[in-house]
Amino acid sequence: MATTKRDNILHSALTLFAERGFDATTIPMIANDARVGAGTIYRYFENKEVLVNTLFQHHVGVLTSLLEEDFPHQSGVRNQFHHLFHRLVRFTNEHEHALYFIKTHNAAYFLDDRSKDYFTHLWSILRDFLDRGKEKKEIRDLPSLALIAIIFGGFLELQQLIRAGEIEVSEELLKGVEESCWDAVRHHD
Template sequence: MNIHSVMNGGEMMNVTANKRDNILKAALILFAERGYDGTTVPMIADTAEVGAGTIYRYFANKETLVNVLFQECVKRFAETVRQGYPDSGSIREQFGHVFRGMVRFAKEHIHELYFIDTHSNARYLDGESRETFRHLMDFLHSYAATGKEQGIIKDLPSDALIAIVFGAFTKIYTLIRAGKLQETPELLAEIEESCWDAVRKV
C-alpha cells in the first residue's frame, strides 16, 4: 500500500460520508416542509443530487431513513438544552436555561425543530426512535414534576405544560422564519417571560 492508495481511500470515505450527509440533509428539509407521506425517495434523491439507488445503499427504505434522522435530531436537541444545565439552580433559572437552549437550537437547526415537532408521534417511528424521544421527555417531565412539587409550576399534566411552551415557541419561530416577526434579544426575552408566566403558579 502506498500513500496514493491511502489518499484515494480517504477520498472515497469522504465521498461516502458526504453522500450520506447530503441524503440526510435533503430528507430533513423535505420531511420538515412536506411531511413523511408527502415525500418520496425520488424527491430526496433529486434534492440530494444522487441517484435513487444510492439512497438504498445507505438506508433500507424511507422508514429506515426517517428513523435514523429522527434519532439524530432528537439527540442533538437534547444535548443542546441539557448542556450546562444548572442542576442546583432555581426552577426559574432552569426554565431559562432550557428556553435559551431551544433558541440556540432553532437558530442553528430550524428544520430539525420543525421535524421533531411534526414527527414525534408518527406511526412509523420504531422502538429506538421512541426510546430516544422518551429520554428527552423524561428530562422535561422530571423538571416539571420538581417544579410542581415545589409549588412553583402549575399543577397541570407535564405533557400539557411542555406543549404550552414548546408549541408556542415553535409557532413563534415559524413566524420569524416567514418574516412576520423580527427576531431580537428583546423579543426573545419577552417571549421567554410570557412562556414562564404561562406555566408558573401565580
C-alpha cells in the same frame, strides 16, 4: 466525500419532511434535492423508514445532549427554565427544521421502538423539570404534558413566523416569548 452525500441526503430529507411531512415526501424528491441518484439513497439507508428513524434519533439525540449539558441542577427553577429555553433557541439556530420535524412526527406510525425511547427520554427531561418545580410550588399544578405543549406551541409558532419572514428575530422578541411561556407555566399566587 463519502460522508458528504450521506449528509446531503439527511439534510434534504429533514427539510422536506419538515415542510411536507413524511408521507407526502417521495424518495425521488429527496434524491433530487440532495443532487443524488435515487438509488444512492439506498446505499446509505436500507429504506425510507430507516432513513426517517435515523434522522429522528439523530436530532432528538442532539437536542437531548444540548438540554442536559451544563444543566444548572443547583439553581432555582426560573434559572433552569432559562437554560432549557436558551438551548432550544440554540438548537433551532443550528438545525433550522429539526425541532419542527421532531414535533410534527413524534407520534407517527412509522417510528420504531428506539425512536420512541429517544423521544420519551427527551420529554422526560422537560417533565422531570416541571415535576420538580411543581413540588416546590413554583410551577403551576397542571399535567406536565400540557405544560410542555404550551411551551413548544409558542416556541414552534415563533419559529414558523421567523422562517416565513413574517417577523424579525431579536433579543427582545425572544425575551418576550420566554416570559410568556414562563408565565404560562409558573405558579401564580
